[in-house]
Amino acid sequence: MTAVPLRVLEAPPRARFDAHLARHGGELRAERVTTLQINVGKKCNQACRHCHVDAGPLRTEVMPDAVVDACLAALARAPECDTLDVTGGAPELHPRFREIVRRARALGRRTIVRHNLTVQQEPGQQDLPEFLAAQQCEVVASLPHYTEDATDRQRGRGVYDKSVAALVRLNAVGYGGGHGLVLNLVSNPVGAFLPPRQQDLERDMRLYLGERHGIVFDRLFTITNMPIARFADWLDQHDRRAEYMERLESAFNSATLPGLMCRSLVSVSWDGRLFDCDFNQMLELSIEGEEPASIFGLDLRRLAGRRVRTADHCLGCTAGAGSSCGGALT
């Protein structure tokens, strides 16, 4: 067993979220784990302003071989965990990305790749669409808005044009056409406000991207910006954090609680530690009750029924229509 480094961080505030939770059952309990989400590293070819991972080109954290192997072994031991969700950073930049995908697919698992689109234009990635299609991966691609201005403000100058070119390439290999190769888009708000109604933005995206660029896709997921990491820094720089937290809290919606992704997902960090979600991972809020809370030798079934660790950032998942890696919850 590989040792997992211990880290001691100040716990983030939780009173506001827990007060809402107290009025609706008191605690969050996970059900059985059906999705293993692995964050294979923080290296990314982009440095988006809302990124909760603080990912970027200069980050060096990469999931080591032993952790990769432990993740795949845990997946193999747990047939009821039917989905592998590969994220980062740009996960495609991990040296064993394609092997991870192949092995997960060989295990018969639905494999989701969280794809920033522009990574297709990085060296050695030109055949990425063909690879993803051959493996029948489900692609979840980031595109915050159908307008160039909004997208580039969040993700960097020129990203919209590159993203459009990448979507065209994905369409060309069969993605998004309703024939089994699933292409879902993800939109985060370009600022300190809640996402629009998912159905409305999906309709607009479909219309605009279709008419202007001939692009097709399956679904659009709206995801609320989480007040952590780089987005929290942006809020602080603009003195907006208190107002944003109030916005999230004022929009608390108890109907989101049954569908929260932490109930069915476990998140593995690049160094093998376990978390209830990718956001808790960034706050170093590791899973309770697992000693050590790591992927090494883990039986995923042991995580069913665990109490989910909460803090005030959870208000991001319960605001409005709710938010998850699969979009709105209600």
Place this chain on the structure above:
Amino acid sequence: MAAYFDDKDLAHFGDLKDHAPELWERFMQYYGPAFEPGLLSKREKVLIGFAVAQASQCPYCVDSYTQQALEQGLTMKHLAEAMHAAASLKAGITLAHGLVAHNVDKKVSM
């Protein structure tokens, strides 16, 4: 009073009920449903709200309806079009009032 308009005032809009609670209640019974989706979508109504706020030069309403518009998936590109539509109509309205001058002139001048 430091300024006549302060963005923090917006949160105190409801204080206006203090001295006329019944009238406030009637106003809210009108205002709330008027912005609910009907034949027009929520987004269309928010855009109308934004354009009226802009044309009426109400900073509180411009603040509120800008944020609501962003949460409806609209961007400053959309709002720029809306504000120009509102502003050009205001200009047209100003010009249209010139017809009164035309008519008066026709009536009284030789």
